[in-house]
Amino acid sequence: MNHHKVEPSAAAAASIGLAALASAMGIGRFSLTPILPLMQQDAGLTLALGGWLATCNYLGYFVGALISIGLTPRPARAIRWGLLGVGLFTLAMGLFAWPPLWLGLRFLAGAASAFVLVGTSAWAMPILARHGKEQWSGHVFSGVGIGIAFAGLLGLAAGIGAWSSRSTWVALGLVALLLAALLWRPLARDPAPTAQAGVQAARALPRPALIAASCYALFGYGYIIPATFLPALARGYIVDPATFGLIWPVFGAAAALSTFASTWFGRSVSPRQLWTRAKWILAAGVLAPALSVNVPTLLLSAVCVGGTFMIITMAGLKEALRLGGAPASLAVGVMTAAFSAGQIVGPLTVSLLTGFGHAFMLASLLAVLGLVVGNCVLMSSSGGADNAVVRRL
Structure with a gap:
């Protein structure tokens, strides 16, 4: 077997990473959000069951991340099989109409998407760094926003065209399978030496990294409330599907554009400083629809959270x-x-609060509190180099 594999170019790595994240995150993770209003309409899905479906997806994402930590699979292999899983499990959502099975399928899609995210980050970033194109990481992560925007536009078309939720799931599953097929051969060239060398390295993280991880968990909890329920909330207040259906594409477009803008924002600040400053804007976006639900606050939330x-x-x-x-x-x-641990708690909070009324508002206020606490911790624990511009975005 030839171990001297030709490494992909920086442009190829960025393009492959973009497409992989578009499928894994836009479809494997966030496809429920634009389809949720359709499922409420034609499948009688309650907000509580929608919350459980989201929770199962995020729980699967959590388990997939833990498996990636424990087994450290070859990055390209994790991406390939993760993409295949995303396609199959999404397609199956439209082929079966049994809620308990939906819970399992969303769990498996979440696990598959975690393999793709971890694999893509560990595969594409070192390649870009070796080619001197580390700043292209924004191109890779723009795939998340592009995938979200695509799923949102498909959901918008489904709402306007009166498609069934099952047909929409099938369409997204077929798109994900097509992307898996297109990327299968390019991902056969895994730059294995870096991945293999990493297995022998230290297997523990220092305390500052663990503190940062806990703040990252609060970020996951904070943003996931609007990222899961914003279109469903818009549907409850806006009758026209062409209007409420725009919320999720706007969210995705803001996410995609922000990754390119971050290249400029990150030139003079460290990643930690960029993290904390962006999180204040995120908190404002989470808070807006909790205080008042109307078209301006919904769009503000989509732009602030998505962006x-x-x-x-x-x-x-x-x-x-x-x-x-x-x-x-x-x-x-x-x-x-x-x-993903933070994300699990978010929709679960909404599901548990549905019996008390104002579930979205109360959960959103708790999310804002978590974001503020996480930011305060980040700002008070510099990690040793907060004022230095270390690895630029």
């Missing part, structure tokens, strides 16, 4: 790599696990 969550994601991962002193897959895996 910051990928900036914080990239900055947090870079901060973990700076503090970690460990293999990239381990540092990214720990942050991903912490992030």
